[in-house]
Amino acid sequence: xxxxxxxxxxxSLIKNAAFDIKTSLSSELIIxxxxxxxxxxxxxxxxxxxxxxxxIKTDFPGHRIxxxxxxxxxxxxxxxxxxxxxxxxxxxxFIHQKQNFAISLGIYKDGIGILGYIYNVMEDTMLSxxxxxxxxxxxxxxxxxxxSSVEESVIGINARWVVPNRYVHHxxxxxxxxxxxxxxxxGSAAIEISYVVTGKLDAYTSMQLSPWxxxxxxxxxKEVGAxxxxxxxxxxxxxxxxxxxxxxxxxxxxxxxxYIKIK
Amino acid sequence: xxxxxxxxxxxSLIKNAAFDIKTSLSSELIIxxxxxxxxxxxxxxxxxxxxxxxxIKTDFPGHRIxxxxxxxxxxxxxxxxxxxxxxxxxxxxFIHQKQNFAISLGIYKDGIGILGYIYNVMEDTMLSxxxxxxxxxxxxxxxxxxxSSVEESVIGINARWVVPNRYVHHxxxxxxxxxxxxxxxxGSAAIEISYVVTGKLDAYTSMQLSPWxxxxxxxxxKEVGAxxxxxxxxxxxxxxxxxxxxxxxxxxxxxxxxYIKIK
Numbered sequence: 453x454x455x456x457x458x459x460x461x462x463x464s465l466i467k468n469a470a471f472d473i474k475t476s477l478s479s480e481l482i483i484x485x486x487x488x489x490x491x492x493x494x495x496x497x498x499x500x501x502x503x504x505x506x507x508i509k510t511d512f513p514g515h516r517i518x519x520x521x522x523x524x525x526x527x528x529x530x531x532x533x534x535x536x537x538x539x540x541x542x543x544x545x546f547i548h549q550k551q552n553f554a555i556s557l558g559i560y561k562d563g564i565g566i567l568g569y570i571y572n573v574m575e576d577t578m579l580s581x582x583x584x585x586x587x588x589x590x591x592x593x594x595x596x597x598x599x600s601s602v603e604e605s606v607i608g609i610n611a612r613w614v615v616p617n618r619y620v621h622h623x624x625x626x627x628x629x630x631x632x633x634x635x636x637x638x639g640s641a642a643i644e645i646s647y648v649v650t651g652k653l654d655a656y657t658s659m660q661l662s663p664w665x666x667x668x669x670x671x672x673x674k675e676v677g678a679x680x681x682x683x684x685x686x687x688x689x690x691x692x693x694x695x696x697x698x699x700x701x702x703x704x705x706x707x708x709x710x711y712i713k714i715k
Numbered sequence: 716x717x718x719x720x721x722x723x724x725x726x727s728l729i730k731n732a733a734f735d736i737k738t739s740l741s742s743e744l745i746i747x748x749x750x751x752x753x754x755x756x757x758x759x760x761x762x763x764x765x766x767x768x769x770x771i772k773t774d775f776p777g778h779r780i781x782x783x784x785x786x787x788x789x790x791x792x793x794x795x796x797x798x799x800x801x802x803x804x805x806x807x808x809f810i811h812q813k814q815n816f817a818i819s820l821g822i823y824k825d826g827i828g829i830l831g832y833i834y835n836v837m838e839d840t841m842l843s844x845x846x847x848x849x850x851x852x853x854x855x856x857x858x859x860x861x862x863s864s865v866e867e868s869v870i871g872i873n874a875r876w877v878v879p880n881r882y883v884h885h886x887x888x889x890x891x892x893x894x895x896x897x898x899x900x901x902g903s904a905a906i907e908i909s910y911v912v913t914g915k916l917d918a919y920t921s922m923q924l925s926p927w928x929x930x931x932x933x934x935x936x937k938e939v940g941a942x943x944x945x946x947x948x949x950x951x952x953x954x955x956x957x958x959x960x961x962x963x964x965x966x967x968x969x970x971x972x973x974y975i976k977i978k
Contacts, residue, residue, distance in 0.1 A: 490896045490897065492896075544869060544897050548869050548914075548917075549915040550915075551915070606807060610874070610898065611873070612898070614878050615877055615878065615885075615888075615892060622878075626878045629874055629875055633753045633755075635873065635875070635900060637874070637899050637900040638901070639869075647812070652812035652813075652814070653811070653812075654811075
């Protein structure tokens with residue numbers, strides 16, 4: 453498989469899907485709740501995933517698709533080529549803000565991320581990465597991230613993870629809040645990962661993310677030297693939901709050693 | 716004073732200042748801390764405030780200026796014409812992200828807000844409002860906000876206000892987190908107010924803001940029917956720092972009655 457051809461194909465598919473999503477903003481959305489009341493999905497999330505699947509299945513018949521909306525394959529392992537897709541990452545932003553949402557896509561071969569994309573639909577910016585090929589914001593190659601201290605850091609973290617919750621000890625999070633320069637919460641994992649990759653945030657953490665939320669971002673993050681693990685300091689398997697942190701080097705270890713303690 | 720002339724003048728000044736700020740992004744910033752380690756200021760914040768003051772003092776000699784960086788007048792009351800200015804609202808974003816910051820300006824006559832502006836510098840969008848003249852995003856008139864329920868709301872609130880702090884009882888904030896659809900934190904009061912005004916957030920609250928952070932936004936917010944008070948349900952005097960909430964109608968009362976209790 454020619455990786456350049458695959459890259460060109462994936463970018464083209466993403467841009468076509470984004471065009472359809474933008475067009476849909478002028479018509480009324482059909483909004484449903486999934487497992488939890490606040491886990492929303494729209495007809496556009498579903499149609500976008502189906503658009504990807506139709507094309508990938510036709511053009512790459514041996515490839516499998518692991519998508520948020522469940523129209524893809526029943527994935528139990530990452531053997532062969534697997535496309536991990538969130539058609540709209542940040543659905544609540546898509547509904548409420550009509551901005552700050554992204555198409556997130558990672559292409560993995562035998563469990564190794566070979567291509568990753570985060571396309572900010574309304575900003576029309578393509579963040580991409582290829583294994584050992586560097587990371588790009590559109591056509592601009594991104595520099596490697598430098599280390600930063602926790603005191604000078606701005607961290608992406610939602611308020612729900614600093615109050616008592618079932619995933620982390622909140623006392624450490626409260627201490628973290630006291631020492632950092634600031635926190636932000638943008639409502640889209642993919643966009644928050646893109647902020648870390650481009651140096652706009654120093655770290656981003658969440659207690660519970662799905663493989664399709666992070667698969668694309670992980671490929672890109674590694675190319676700029678960001679460290680990506682779960683909160684137990686382990687490699688992410690990308691088969692089930694897990695905790696997540698992406699961070700500048702140095703800062704990552706300090707955050708997990710001194711502040712963020714999973715239960 | 717012809718308000719249309721004043722409006723045209725203010726918009727022109729803001730756009731000129733924004734051009735200089737954008738130009739400055741290519742040179743190195745000089746960053747200092749103010750009262751607290753994380754209360755940052757740059758040479759560009761200062762130069763921008765001085766740019767406004769020079770022009771306003773020359774063209775409107777009787778007007779006074781109440782600005783974040785302190786180069787304006789020593790303001791103890793709002794008699795006559797007072798320009799309340801934050802040259803860069805979201806300085807930490809300006810430094811870290813080079814986006815998500817705004818010029819915030821309110822023009823008040825005898826304590827009444829007559830013109831308000833939030834200019835998102837990197838997005839190049841001008842949100843403006845005139846007393847009884849409506850609110851506009853660039854040339855598009857904004858609709859009145861409709862009521863929303865707390866369960867369907869996305870609220871702008873920083874993580875520091877949901878952990879024990881000296882301003883609000885955090886227990887109510889924890890209950891609020893459990894019931895809302897989501898929370899966001901963008902790091903600029905002016906931009907978060909602009910999100911409420913345009914319907915992208917349903918409310919935004921902070922425990923401690925200064926007059927220049929909110930003066931422009933208040934004029935605009937009132938024109939779309941948003942409710943603006945401090946957290947004791949009182950009118951904001953705009954002479955000292957105070958707590959703050961801007962919200963869709965209906966939601967405002969519910970938030971203050973059931974969840975946000977000041978100490």
